[in-house]
Amino acid sequence: MAAAATSPAPAAAWAFAAAICVKLLLVPTYRSTDFDVHRYWLALTHALPARRWYTDESSQWTLDYPPFFAYFSRLLALPAPFVDASLVSLPVPDAPPSFAYLLYLRLTVAFSDLLLLASVLLLATDAHRRRRPFLALVLVLWSPSLLSVDHVHFQYNGFLIGLLLLSLHFIEQGRDLAGGVVFATLLCSKHLFLVAAPVYFMYLFRHYCCGRGVVRGLGRLVLMGAGVAAVFSAAFAPFVYYGQMQQLFNRLFPFGRGLCHAYWAPNFWVFYITLDKILAFLLRRLGFNIQMPEASFTGGLVGNSSPFVVLPKVTPITTFLLVMLAMSPCLVKALSKPQPRHIIRWVSYATTCGFMFGWHVHEKASLHFTIPLALIAMDSLEDAKHYFLLSVVSCYSLFPLLFENQEYPIKVLLLMTYATLMWVGFSSHFTANSAQERKKVNESSSVVKKNSFIGWISFSYFLGLVAIELWSQVFHHYVFGDRLPFLPLMMVSLYCGVGMMYSWMWQLAWIVKHT
Template sequence: MAAAAATSPARAAAWAFAAATCVKLLLVPTYHSTDFDVHRYWLALTHALPARRWYTDASSQWTLDYPPFFAYFSRLLALPAPLVDASLVFLPVPDAPPSFAYLLYLRLTVAFSDLLLLLASVLLLATDALTRRRRRPFLSLALVLWSPALLAVDHVHFQYNGFLMGLLLLSLHFLEQGRDLAGGVVFAALLCSKHLFLVAAPVYFVYIFRHYCCGRGVVRGLGRLVLMGAGVAAVFAAAFVPFLYYGQMQQLFNRLFPFGRGLCHAYWAPNFWVFYILLDKILAFLLRRLGFNIQIPEASFTGGLVGNSSPFAVLPKVTPITTFLLVILAMSPCLMKAFSKPQPRHIIRWVSYATTCGFMFGWHVHEKASLHFTIPLALIAMDSLEDAKHYFVLSIVSCYSLFPLLFENQEYPIKVMLLLTYATLMWVGFSSHFAAKSPQEGKKVNESSSVVRKNSFIGWISFSYLLGIVAIELWSQVFHHYVFGSRFPFLPLIMVSLYCGVGMMYSWMWQLAWIVRH
């Protein structure tokens, strides 16, 4: 890997992407999830029906619930589909399992769209915002392209996160380079592709307003504000005006923001609400033992169902507005930093922290949303030894929290090997990078090198926590069956979410502390 990086950045990037693509091709025969069926249907929907019917069609349970740019993206992918398999664009979608050509085509569309992630990563790799002179290490690119969580979610479970993350990283590249107008426009395009990135919008707004529009005189600042507003408005107009013309805006927004889905996803994301729910259940149990008449609702949370129920027996019910206020409150230190001293070299951290806040405190968060901050943080994981330690733990926890997504037996060795390979890559790469720093780089670096050699890169607390993941996995895969049999089938999922939630809370607090200090 070091030899590849030493030749040329372009060749090293091509080599890393080719290696990742080979792994993706090996994953083609893996199982296809409901998300595969969703995107399979959207491909046919956008090809077979005119745009005016995309957000009103209800002939399938897999209704289109992404913003218009993603619908246009699906339409683009559908153009050559009939040349491969005509059934790819049939409505209704055939109930029969897809042919191998059908499966291969859809898998390849995901791999092909990852070229945008490659482009954005290479651009971010080329210039390090911390020094403006040296490049980011090649390992940073490998950490993005070889992310086991991204491979599992996109190329086994099936989604297009690589393409979407490419848009986010491209926007961050422009902001790092001081090209705020381009960064804002690309981020607007991202929002029109997947609206869940709205959680980063407050940071973008505050940063761009202060860095691009303010401090340049009233006239010039106002002109820049108008220019930025016009650019963003043009993007949103291109996405939504056709559907405004069709009279579909109400239906479209109902699809994009289905608040009736409830606080938690069927499989709990490892965030703050895991602890809130379990605390409610513990309090209800204790109060009932003390003689209080506590009505415990039907186990909508522990049954893995999605719905707008009120499952809390003791603690107050959580509403969407409550989660929104908590996200903004958690994000406020970052917003104040971005307002008081907007610095391009910190923009990746600020955006990553904002998406972390959305993951930790948001409404109906999917476990896959951890990609929104783990992928950007990979690019700055080697900025310091502390960053590397933090990312090492976070990336393992994030990937392990996704294990229940790949629930079939034939995928078990795949997800384990992907995680172990990535962990080994990080261990060797981080240890070598920080231990090999030259004495001329300063006392702080020398101290970091000695810490790497003495403590084997991570401390005993982090190491013990990661060993706990092994214990949780052994219980889920082996001992749970022997102790409980077929009872409490959701218990292993609760244990995974709760234990990974501890790691995610640590990551959120670590990022918050970094922002406060800097």
């Protein structure tokens, strides 16, 4: 693993085939409501004309992704009638899906992952005239978070992240126009990647359009603008014609859902909410008349509520300004000194900022930065240490998504296998590198001893994860019984939030220092 594979395609194909075997084993596992969502979208886009896609309300699972994803669902629906006619019939049957029905939908996710494989191969074969280690490919293709979210919980993140990585590949190769167009395609497929748009804009404007003379720069600006406009026109023009843009916008940006999801994503707002509750509790004990709202965050409800009692209410514009403020050092770097070799790191940091400070963030959004960061995890020992911690925390924060007992061994085994893979792979890679360095400078073996991936702080933090899990699975029931059912989730969010805050600060410090 220490050396780059001489021919990455066969090795990556083997890794992808092994991942497919795992995905097939996961076919009969738990399915979340996201399965019902995509099941309905498949039928909706097949049975109804496009002009009704964003106005149909015959189901609670209304279409709330951009048009390109709707077209993608329509494409997946084409062979569906040959498998099971009920796959594309409206209304969707209330009965549980047949095995053929279930297998078809699961396989559509696995099939769409081919784009992820292709993007990883492109990124691995020639990045600034160097090859990424084979382990970097495996870290992406065998991501336990991606397996859990897409192939158990049920989503199509692998396909979407494949588009993101393809865009990053083009930019690394200096093909900025192609990179911008592919990123526009991604935005028209899932708008949550919009948080990375400021970095793309700053980088492409400075690297592609500026410094090439006024005439040539304006020509390139027009060319990039035309390419992006063509993509957005292909996606949204039909719905402009139908007069549905307001309805479509309301579907894409439902700000009324509130600051946090039912299960808190482990980000900055976890600490803000917790502080508000602690202050409210203390003030009530001191005799102040503090009324707790009925739709409290700890009730696990989603809705347009105002649960803050002491601290100021958070609005969508507040979260937007915080995201932009947190992102500003990266934007300055991308504008002042654009370097293709840093684009993955900058885009990952931007999506991290969106995760940490954004509005109504889903815990699954951590995939948007953990997957790209896997590709640069072996660039340095410090990167490896950071990725080791981040990937474990990100995966563990997703444990509550798979809450049924039959999936418990699966999620634990996936995380433990991945952690072992990282430990062995990173140790082998950096120990070999240290041995080569010692031969060059005739240093002692103390260089290898520095290559420890877990210091006492990280080790203590991981022990805390184990303690949280033991409490959630064993001791909470014996201490509280059926009371405080949200407490284990709250503990997971808070504790993983500490790890995520560390990752955000580490990335920020690296960008300020090295780019």
